[in-house]
Amino acid sequence: MNVNQTLFSVTTQLAELTSIVPSQENRDEIIEKIFSLLDERDELLPSVQPPKDEGERQLINKIVDLNDQINRSMNIILSDIKKDLSGLKDQKKVHNQYINPYKSLNNLSAFFDKKE
Known part of the structure; x- marks a missing residue:
């Protein structure tokens, strides 16, 4: 088997693997497999x-x-991962507001009303 056929085989495996939309449970495993196939393909190119x-x-x-x-x-x-990350950031923000609700309040205007 020559290099071009080996590259075609690896590229076909990579195409089949990326065509599967991974769920959150098995996404890490699929990404690791994708990286290993990309490394193998990078060596062949x-x-x-x-x-x-x-x-x-x-x-x-x-x-x-x-x-x-x-x-x-x-x-x-990548867009699915970005969507999940933004959702996690929003959850973290809501959680922090629930834990400490007065942290985000602005107290700068507390002493502006003084007599002249």
Whole structure:
């Protein structure tokens, strides 16, 4: 198996893995698998050879198409993570306001009403 076919195999695995929308419970496991496949693919990319015939050219085109699909899926996963992080920040803010409700009050105007 040459480098281009190995790269296609790894890219296909990565595309299948990123097409699954992870739940919060198994998201860490899936992200670790994605990182390991990305590392493996990163090692293969410098040794990619230019296509010699039409079959390899089609294989490279499939890899490029899969890469676009992977990028879209990774952006969806990233937006889900950002949404969860903003939700956690909001929960933390509400929790802190519940624990100490007077912390956010502004006491600067307490002594402005003095007699002249």
